[in-house]
Amino acid sequence: xxxxxxxxxxxxxxxxxxxxxxxxxxxxxxxxxxxxxxxxxxxxxxxxxxxxxxxxxxxxxxxxxxxxxxxxxxxxxxxxxxxxxxxxxxxxxxxxxxxxxxxxxxxxxxxxxxxxxxxxxxxxxxxxxxxxxxxxxxxxxxxxxxxxxxxxxxxxxxxxxxxxxxxxxxxxxxxxxxxxxxxxxxxxxxxxxxxxxxxxxxxxxxxxxxxxxxxxxxxxxxxxxxxxxxxxxxxxxxxxxxxxxxxxxxxxxxxxxxxxxxxxxxxxxxxxxxxx
Amino acid sequence: xxxxxxxxxxxxxxxxxxxxxxxxxxxxxxxxxxxxxxxxxxxxxxxxxxxxxxxxxxxxxxxxxxxxxxxxxxxxxxxxxxxxxxxxxxxxxxxxxxxxxxxxxxxxxxxxxxxxxxxxxxxxxxxxxxxxxxxxxxxxxxxxxxxxxxxxxxxxxxxxxxxxxxxxxxxxxxxxxxxxxxxxxxxxxxxxxxxxxxxxxxxxxxxxxxxxxxxxxxxxxxxxxxxxxxxxxxxxxxxxxxxxxxxxxxxxxxxxxxxxxxxxxxxxxxxxxxxxxxxxxxxxxxxxxxxxxxxxxxxxxxxxxxxxxxxxxx
Numbered sequence: 001x002x003x004x005x006x007x008x009x010x011x012x013x014x015x016x017x018x019x020x021x022x023x024x025x026x027x028x029x030x031x032x033x034x035x036x037x038x039x040x041x042x043x044x045x046x047x048x049x050x051x052x053x054x055x056x057x058x059x060x061x062x063x064x065x066x067x068x069x070x071x072x073x074x075x076x077x078x079x080x081x082x083x084x085x086x087x088x089x090x091x092x093x094x095x096x097x098x099x100x101x102x103x104x105x106x107x108x109x110x111x112x113x114x115x116x117x118x119x120x121x122x123x124x125x126x127x128x129x130x131x132x133x134x135x136x137x138x139x140x141x142x143x144x145x146x147x148x149x150x151x152x153x154x155x156x157x158x159x160x161x162x163x164x165x166x167x168x169x170x171x172x173x174x175x176x177x178x179x180x181x182x183x184x185x186x187x188x189x190x191x192x193x194x195x196x197x198x199x200x201x202x203x204x205x206x207x208x209x210x211x212x213x214x215x216x217x218x219x220x221x222x223x224x225x226x227x228x229x230x231x232x233x234x235x236x237x238x239x240x241x242x243x244x245x246x247x248x249x250x251x252x253x254x255x256x257x258x259x260x261x262x263x264x265x266x267x268x269x270x271x272x273x274x275x276x
Numbered sequence: 277x278x279x280x281x282x283x284x285x286x287x288x289x290x291x292x293x294x295x296x297x298x299x300x301x302x303x304x305x306x307x308x309x310x311x312x313x314x315x316x317x318x319x320x321x322x323x324x325x326x327x328x329x330x331x332x333x334x335x336x337x338x339x340x341x342x343x344x345x346x347x348x349x350x351x352x353x354x355x356x357x358x359x360x361x362x363x364x365x366x367x368x369x370x371x372x373x374x375x376x377x378x379x380x381x382x383x384x385x386x387x388x389x390x391x392x393x394x395x396x397x398x399x400x401x402x403x404x405x406x407x408x409x410x411x412x413x414x415x416x417x418x419x420x421x422x423x424x425x426x427x428x429x430x431x432x433x434x435x436x437x438x439x440x441x442x443x444x445x446x447x448x449x450x451x452x453x454x455x456x457x458x459x460x461x462x463x464x465x466x467x468x469x470x471x472x473x474x475x476x477x478x479x480x481x482x483x484x485x486x487x488x489x490x491x492x493x494x495x496x497x498x499x500x501x502x503x504x505x506x507x508x509x510x511x512x513x514x515x516x517x518x519x520x521x522x523x524x525x526x527x528x529x530x531x532x533x534x535x536x537x538x539x540x541x542x543x544x545x546x547x548x549x550x551x552x553x554x555x556x557x558x559x560x561x562x563x564x565x566x567x568x569x570x571x572x573x574x575x576x577x578x579x580x581x582x583x584x585x586x587x588x589x590x
Contacts, residue, residue, distance in 0.1 A: 112294045114572070117526045117564050120545065124302055124557065127549050204419045208531050211421045212546060227422065234429050245422050252417035260413065 008261050015257030022251040026069030033067045037221060044230075044237040052239040055230050057219065065243045068221035072210075072244075073251060075133050076202035079140035084195050086141070087148025092187070094149070095156035096179050107153060114146045118205055123214035136215060140202050151194055152187055159186035189262055196259025200252040207248060223248050280580055288573045292566060296348065299562045300341050303554050344558070354555035356548075363559045366544055371563075374540035377529055380456065381463045386518070388468050390511070393475025394502075397510065400480050409476070412469035420528050424462045424535040431458065441537045459532045467525060471514060478510030485509070508582040515582065519575030526564055 039058040046053040052061035087110075094106040122139050129135035159165060160183050168178045209215040210224030218225060223244035230240035347354055354363045392412070396405040431438045438457050482488060483506060491501055530542040537543075541560060548556035 112291055113298070116295070116298065117561070117568055120526070120530075120561050120564060121302065123530075123546065123549055124561070200417060205527065207419055208421055208527060212531065212534050214546065214549065224421075227425070231425055234425065235433070241425065245425075249418055249422065252419070253414055256413055256417050 011257050012261035015254045018250050018254030022247040025066055025247060026073045029066030030070045033063045037063050044233045052243050053237045055240045061240050061243055064221040064226055068223045068226060071133055072223040075137045075206050076199055079137040080195055080199045080202050082141035083144035083148050087145040088152050090149040091152030092156050095153045095160055110146045110149050118143045122205060122209045126209050126215040144198055152191060155187045155190045156183050159183045193259045193263040196255050200255045203252060284576055288569060291569055295565050296562055299558055303558050356553055356556050363556050366556055370541045370544045373538055374529055380460060384464055385467050389471035392472035394479055397476040397479025412473055415465050416469040420462050420466055421531045423465055427458050459536050462532055463528050475510055475514045478514055482506045482509040512579045512582045515575045515579045519572045
């Protein structure tokens with residue numbers, strides 16, 4: 001148990017460390033770089049005042065990468081935050097409702113959205129609204145709501161039918177207190193771990209849509225767009241592809257490690273509860 | 277089981293109906309239509325209006341939907357606004373490659389994922405498990421288009437072992453298995469990792485469950501215990517995950533087809549979206565969504581068969 005706890009701890013700190021670089025680039029980058037990146041160098045040049053070289057349009061890759069993180073990560077993070085808020089509310093409400101009909105009424109319509117292929121919806125929305133970040137974020141959020149609602153409903157039902165909730169109910173605690181005090185808290189680690197995994201896949205989906213040319217403008221500094229635009233020059237100017245890729249992968253590995261550590265903590269807590 | 281199956285099938289029918297409405301509305305929201313795309317910039321507004329009338333795009337939404345739904349039920353998917361041919365032709369000419377890619381992926385995916393998941397789950401926290409888990413966690417975090425670029429760079433451009441594109445292999449793709457190697461590798465990389473992690477977690481839970489401990493105490497041989505008691509319970513969440521992988525697979529196929537220039541459904545769809553060819557987009561999106569829907573149905577039925585207990589929960 002001790003060794004497991006230490007390894008889990010290492011996983012969480014490792015994840016946080018990996019996240020540091022891409023998140024810093026995304027948050028600080030837009031503050032220190034100009035909105036209009038000048039095309040002042042020869043295409044695909046290495047060196048010459050550009051630490052990471054230039055891209056096809058002669059723009060500085062370092063500046064591009066610093067500028068593009070905000071849209072690459074921001075859209076996905078906003079979307080997942082929105083999805084967890086809406087989906088969590090729906091899931092908790094459905095689990096707390098005593099009547100089965102209300103439960104069905106809340107959760108069934110949401111389940112209708114579940115089989116919609118996510119990349120297709122994003123590409124339709126992306127093309128339709130010319131890759132407007134808000135539209136893409138809303139689409140990603142809408143796609144994630146059903147799964148979040150389902151998962152949190154199941155987790156909340158688990159907690160609401162457990163011995164602790166039973167005891168609270170016998171003691172005459174109010175339903176609201178049981179729901180937010182006990183059930184909400186019990187659901188929190190599940191929600192956090194799920195959100196972590198979801199941010200990773202949302203970043204992928206948005207980046208993939210941009211890579212396919214279905215999202216943002218092809219000259220935008222977004223990481224997915226930059227990777228797609230410079231891919232022909234992988235051997236001529238590797239940094240134009242590798243720098244945004246590296247940051248993207250660092251971010252998703254970090255987020256997954258964090259989520260994994262949180263889930264392991266949850267499983268361990270359960271194990272100790274069952275084997276006293 | 278029968279009642280569950282019937283209810284689940286009925287629900288799928290409702291789902292498909294709702295999906296068709298959603299798809300229709302979503303594609304209707306696309307600003308600009310084929311009439312504006314078809315013309316160059318000199319076209320006058322009245323010309324565009326005339327073309328729109330000719331294409332039947334000026335009728336009210338409900339009427340167009342009724343028309344479209346009626347066509348769907350009678351097997352007529354509509355006429356492509358750009359090519360002028362029937363949409364079913366676009367679908368049938370492109371679906372073969374995509375179906376072959378997806379089927380081959382699933383064929384390799386299931387045994388690989390079960391093997392890796394069981395191997396790591398049975399030896400949880402051993403050195404093998406830690407190494408494999410680290411690899412799978414990292415691979416799940418690499419976007420498929422990045423993986424595709426790296427593999428093409430290494431095996432196709434540097435070493436020259438495998439073809440990097442399907443261009444030039446128009447109709448004889450099924451005679452050239454080497455075309456499939458790189459796309460399949462990319463498609464498998466992430467899905468195997470996601471699925472095997474799920475099966476690993478399921479195996480660990482099932483191994484520590486009360487009934488397994490009891491069965492072991494009663495002297496059930498290890499192989500039988502594993503195949504009869506642990507695997508079905510460990511696979512139940514895995515099957516659900518497999519259905520969800522279907523969504524990832526669709527997305528993955530889209531990216532793969534774009535990177536390797538595969539003439540499949542996804543390529544046709546991306547093209548149609550860019551051309552605002554609404555009937556084609558509608559038909560292809562609905563077809564892909566229906567496949568996802570049926571995959572979910574199959575997964576639920578198989579999961580129910582493997583571990584028949586969810587009925588008790590509300």
